[in-house]
Amino acid sequence: MDKRISPLSRIFLIVMFALLYLPIFYLIFYSFNSGGNMYDFENFTFDWYKELFQDTRLLIIVLNTIVIALLSALISTVIGVLGAMMIYKIRSSRTKNALLSLNNILIVSPDVIIGASFLILFTIAGIQLGFYSVLLSHIAFSIPIVVLMVLPKLSEMSPSLLDAARDLGASRWEVITKVVIPYITPGIFAGFFMALTYSLDDFAVTFFVTGNGFTTLSVEIYSLARQGISLSINALSAIIFIVTMLIVVIYYFLTRRGKKSPDLEVLK
Amino acid sequence: MENKTTRNLYTIPYVIWVAFFVIAPILLVLYYSFQDLEGNFSLTNYRNFFTPIYLEMTLSSFWYAFLITLITLLFAYPIAYLLTKLKHKQLWLLLIIVPSWINLLLKAYAFLGIFGTYGMANKFLETIGIGSKQLLFTDFSFVFVSVYIFIPFMILPIFNALDKLNPTYLDAANDLGASRWTTFRRVVFPLTIDGVKAGCQITFIPALSLFMLTRLIAGSQVITLGTAIEQQFLVTQNWGMGSTIAVFLIIFMFIIMFATGTKRRRARG
Amino acid sequence: MKQLIRLAVVIIAVSAILLVTISRLNASQGYSGGNTLTVYNWGDYIDPAVIDEFEKQTGITVVYETFDSNEAMMTKIQQGGTSYDVAVPSEYTIEKMKEEDLLLPIDHSKVPNLKNIDSRFMDLAFDPGNEYSVPYFWGTVGIVYNTKQIDGIEFNSWEDLWNPALKNEIVLIDGAREIVGMGLNSLHYSLNDTDPERLQEAYDKLVSLKPNVRALLGDENKLLMASGEVSIGITWSGDASEIMAENEDLDYVVPEEGSNLWFDNMVIPKTAKNIDAAHEFINFMLDPKIAAQNTEYVSYSTPNKEALQYMPEEMVNDERFYPPPELTDRLEVYENLGKENLAKYNELFLKFKME
Numbered sequence: 001m002d003k004r005i006s007p008l009s010r011i012f013l014i015v016m017f018a019l020l021y022l023p024i025f026y027l028i029f030y031s032f033n034s035g036g037n038m039y040d041f042e043n044f045t046f047d048w049y050k051e052l053f054q055d056t057r058l059l060i061i062v063l064n065t066i067v068i069a070l071l072s073a074l075i076s077t078v079i080g081v082l083g084a085m086m087i088y089k090i091r092s093s094r095t096k097n098a099l100l101s102l103n104n105i106l107i108v109s110p111d112v113i114i115g116a117s118f119l120i121l122f123t124i125a126g127i128q129l130g131f132y133s134v135l136l137s138h139i140a141f142s143i144p145i146v147v148l149m150v151l152p153k154l155s156e157m158s159p160s161l162l163d164a165a166r167d168l169g170a171s172r173w174e175v176i177t178k179v180v181i182p183y184i185t186p187g188i189f190a191g192f193f194m195a196l197t198y199s200l201d202d203f204a205v206t207f208f209v210t211g212n213g214f215t216t217l218s219v220e221i222y223s224l225a226r227q228g229i230s231l232s233i234n235a236l237s238a239i240i241f242i243v244t245m246l247i248v249v250i251y252y253f254l255t256r257r258g259k260k261s262p263d264l265e266v267l268k
Numbered sequence: 269m270e271n272k273t274t275r276n277l278y279t280i281p282y283v284i285w286v287a288f289f290v291i292a293p294i295l296l297v298l299y300y301s302f303q304d305l306e307g308n309f310s311l312t313n314y315r316n317f318f319t320p321i322y323l324e325m326t327l328s329s330f331w332y333a334f335l336i337t338l339i340t341l342l343f344a345y346p347i348a349y350l351l352t353k354l355k356h357k358q359l360w361l362l363l364i365i366v367p368s369w370i371n372l373l374l375k376a377y378a379f380l381g382i383f384g385t386y387g388m389a390n391k392f393l394e395t396i397g398i399g400s401k402q403l404l405f406t407d408f409s410f411v412f413v414s415v416y417i418f419i420p421f422m423i424l425p426i427f428n429a430l431d432k433l434n435p436t437y438l439d440a441a442n443d444l445g446a447s448r449w450t451t452f453r454r455v456v457f458p459l460t461i462d463g464v465k466a467g468c469q470i471t472f473i474p475a476l477s478l479f480m481l482t483r484l485i486a487g488s489q490v491i492t493l494g495t496a497i498e499q500q501f502l503v504t505q506n507w508g509m510g511s512t513i514a515v516f517l518i519i520f521m522f523i524i525m526f527a528t529g530t531k532r533r534r535a536r537g
Numbered sequence: 538m539k540q541l542i543r544l545a546v547v548i549i550a551v552s553a554i555l556l557v558t559i560s561r562l563n564a565s566q567g568y569s570g571g572n573t574l575t576v577y578n579w580g581d582y583i584d585p586a587v588i589d590e591f592e593k594q595t596g597i598t599v600v601y602e603t604f605d606s607n608e609a610m611m612t613k614i615q616q617g618g619t620s621y622d623v624a625v626p627s628e629y630t631i632e633k634m635k636e637e638d639l640l641l642p643i644d645h646s647k648v649p650n651l652k653n654i655d656s657r658f659m660d661l662a663f664d665p666g667n668e669y670s671v672p673y674f675w676g677t678v679g680i681v682y683n684t685k686q687i688d689g690i691e692f693n694s695w696e697d698l699w700n701p702a703l704k705n706e707i708v709l710i711d712g713a714r715e716i717v718g719m720g721l722n723s724l725h726y727s728l729n730d731t732d733p734e735r736l737q738e739a740y741d742k743l744v745s746l747k748p749n750v751r752a753l754l755g756d757e758n759k760l761l762m763a764s765g766e767v768s769i770g771i772t773w774s775g776d777a778s779e780i781m782a783e784n785e786d787l788d789y790v791v792p793e794e795g796s797n798l799w800f801d802n803m804v805i806p807k808t809a810k811n812i813d814a815a816h817e818f819i820n821f822m823l824d825p826k827i828a829a830q831n832t833e834y835v836s837y838s839t840p841n842k843e844a845l846q847y848m849p850e851e852m853v854n855d856e857r858f859y860p861p862p863e864l865t866d867r868l869e870v871y872e873n874l875g876k877e878n879l880a881k882y883n884e885l886f887l888k889f890k891m892e
Contacts (some may be wrong), residue, residue, distance in 0.1 A: 011349050018344070018414070023378035026388075027370070037382055037783065039764035044358050057601075060562050067555045076547045083282030101525040102290050105518055107470060108294075110477040110494040112501045113514050117293035117614050129618035140289040144281070144378040148470060152425060156432060161516050166699040169420050181538050186431065188541060189425045197420070200369045207609060211619030213575065213600040221371050223603035224579030229377065230581075237370050244366055252359045279830060303582040305876040321888055371714075384766045402705070404766070405752040487752020488711050488890055496887070502608040503713065504631075506876065 020100055026243055031234035038234070053268065055232070058220070065200065065217040072138035073195035079139070080146025081206040087152040089148065104142045111204030114141060129211030137209045138199045143188040145198060146191030153187035294518065300511035313378035326516070329492040337412045340471050341464065343415065344422035348523035352430045353425070361427055365420050372417070378486040383409050413485045414478060420465040429463025465528055466505030473521055493517050574814040575600045577610060577624040584834035593819050597814050614639055620810040623818055628663040628800045631670050640669040641805040647816035650823035651728045651806035653843040657862060658800065661851035661870060670802035673820055674837035676774035677798055677868060678715060679791040679858065686768040695723035695792045698769070708761065708770045711753040713886035714871055715797070716743065719771065722794045729872045740885045747892050762787065773799065775837035778858050782836065789857045791864065800840070
């Protein structure tokens with residue numbers, strides 16, 4: 001399919017992808033186990049899937065999780081890009097570093113501390129725990145990762161590019177929308193997907209700031225651990241995984257249709 | 269037309285975020301770190317931190333974080349490099365990220381099965397003639413699974429850096445007779461150093477505070493700063509000590525950030 | 538730029554659709570209605586059919602929220618923000634919650650079914666007169682072992698774990714109280730001991746166990762024991778009965794030196810809004826038939842004496858999970874040792890783990 005890489009490299013890539021997907025296929029495989037556990041495969045069954053579709057509570061939880069992930073990723077991307085631009089503009093390298101360190105604190109802080117301090121913060125501010133508190137926290141802990149993804153793209157941009165645009169009479173707004181944003185688009189996408197990942201994976205922070213009946217999938221999964229995780233959770237992961245894969249692939253080909261040189265498009 | 273205030277309006281959301289979700293929590297953590305078990309102001313926690321047990325833990329935490337970052341980088345760089353050469357590279361990149369959307373606890377359970385005595389990994393080792401080994405609850409499995417988790421986060425920034433690399437530079441280096449290794453060392457790597465740095469930062473720093481894997485995969489025999497904080501907050505409910513360790517974690521992070529920041533000037537300036 | 542805007546529009550549209558769906562679903566489940574009761578419990582620690590039955594009988598809608606540790610639950614209740622009406626903490630947490638003034642007293646006149654509880658489990662040190670709590674499930678801490686894999690070694694006491702033949706076989710609980718307590722018990726001391734010398738002695742004893750220890754785990758050990766990956770585990774009886782149902786080779790024993798007796802209990806937190814419904818719920822859960830049904834689902838030991846007659850005989854007669862009074866007399870409930878001592882326990886445990 002592609003002649004630019006050697007067979008050896010191709011094998012390396014294949015092995016890496018296989019390793020990356022191995023645990024997921026393991027989970028999916030056992031979601032068909034009638035034995036009800038993850039080590040002894042008895043018979044093939046769809047029971048766990050059937051059980052899943054009858055569980056409205058779980059469905060609500062899944063939808064909650066998706067909405068929170070999408071919205072928090074979107075909003076944190078917008079704020080993160082603005083933040084990265086601000087940091088980029090700072091001349092003094094000391095201030096820049098200080099701000100970057102502040103930016104990174106939420107990445108380094110253990111989830112429990114973030115969760116507990118956000119909980120205290122929301123209590124002081126009088127924010128009801130539930131959808132909004134969870135959304136706010138997810139936005140908050142995703143922003144730094146977006147900044148980290150966008151900033152290298154910004155600093156790569158050569159200043160002469162901006163000067164040229166200005167010399168050609170572009171306004172500030174035009175410089176940003178026509179030159180800067182298109183240039184850093186890959187970074188923005190990377191930031192968005194990272195934010196999505198953080199949000200979907202988070203357990204500890206969500207646990208602390210949620211309430212009033214609002215729950216996300218990972219909180220549910222963690223609290224199930226005491227009693228043993230049912231295989232319907234495996235079934236659920238399998239469905240989520242396959243749907244995500246489909247969306248990713250379809251989205252990719254839809255946006256690529258009819259473009260001559262797709263890979264360059266993003267960069268221009 | 270554009271005065272300074274309107275020009276800086278765009279910074280407002282980010283500044284608000286820094287104030288409320290970064291500085292306020294830090295102040296909170298600092299405040300707690302000066303409280304002893306009875307809630308009085310004291311320096312006991314700081315004194316405790318400098319006892320051998322916590323220092324040893326800090327050291328081992330750094331060692332594992334370093335190991336994890338290094339190995340992640342060693343795998344992530346070639347993967348990112350090869351991905352940029354593929355036809356549908358953006359799609360492949362997405363496919364690298366998708367596995368991290370499946371819940372971590374579930375994947376950890378899967379690894380328990382894979383690395384188990386009768387698991388896939390051991391069957392593989394037997395087939396290739398090495399024979400079955402105890403893999404679970406060892407340093408190896410801990411580092412392996414950590415690398416597994418961090419690798420997408422490392423690949424992404426490196427991919428972005430490599431992807432924009434101008435092919436003419438490589439051609440130029442080639443024309444000038446540079447070997448592939450020299451080209452990599454003198455041209456490719458320096459031009460992608462920002463991506464590598466971003467990748468290392470988002471791996472090393474969270475690796476210091478990994479907590480769930482230390483129990484699930486390492487059987488609590490590896491203890492990171494994150495595990496210790498977790499325990500102090502949730503088990504002992506000694507928020508003071510937990511906050512103190514967190515303060516040190518934040519200080520370490522500042523040091524790391526400043527170190528990587530100034531190096532850039534000197535080495536590449 | 539266009540690409541980015543398109544993506545943003547798609548996300549907002551999708552989110553809007555999902556939000557509408559969620560509120561529809563919530564409405565169809567009655568979650569947004571008026572008369573609700575919020576129950577805060579461990580995940581999957583109640584038979585869902587029991588909740589349905591309660592809803593049908595009373596017309597109250599139950600919102601079921603879950604937590605994964607006593608401490609995390611306590612932090613949530615402490616901070617407020619959600620009105621939990623009933624929670625299910627373990628006994629040592631109840632003492633702490635009492636200290637912090639987080640509980641409301643239970644009005645015994647509204648809980649007539651309290652008479653069904655075995656008197657052995659009433660009026661215990663952590664809550665004299667059951668002023669604030671009602672036992673939900675109870676159990677012991679002991680040794681689960683795989684009779685097929687461990688041949689020729691009988692487990693009767695903690696001491697048996699120190700057998701050199703068990704190198705790298707044992708999985709311990711990742712909990713300071715449990716493990717330091719085990720060390721103390723093995724020396725025939727109380728597991729609530731706070732004497733520094735005896736604690737040090739227990740620590741030294743534990744360190745000598747280290748070669749036999751493969752790992753320290755939490756709930757995930759159930760999976761490993763059931764699959765035969767791990768042959769000896771220290772665990773709670775509730776977990777033990779669960780995995781023994783899955784793997785017939787496993788057996789459970791409460792060591793003769795003594796061990797821990799634990800309780801999970803229903804309480805009404807300070808945050809409660811629907812206090813009448815909370816009492817109604819607690820009383821309902823103590824109904825013999827309901828308790829029996831719930832026990833069969835959860836498979837932990839019930840403190841409800843009257844419920845036993847509705848349960849399968851082999852379950853009730855199993856002395857490993859329903860030990861006779863002679864044995865329970867030897868067991869101790871964790872006492873609240875105060876923060877300072879707990880910190881000491883924790884430090885010893887941390888040192889033990891890093892050995």
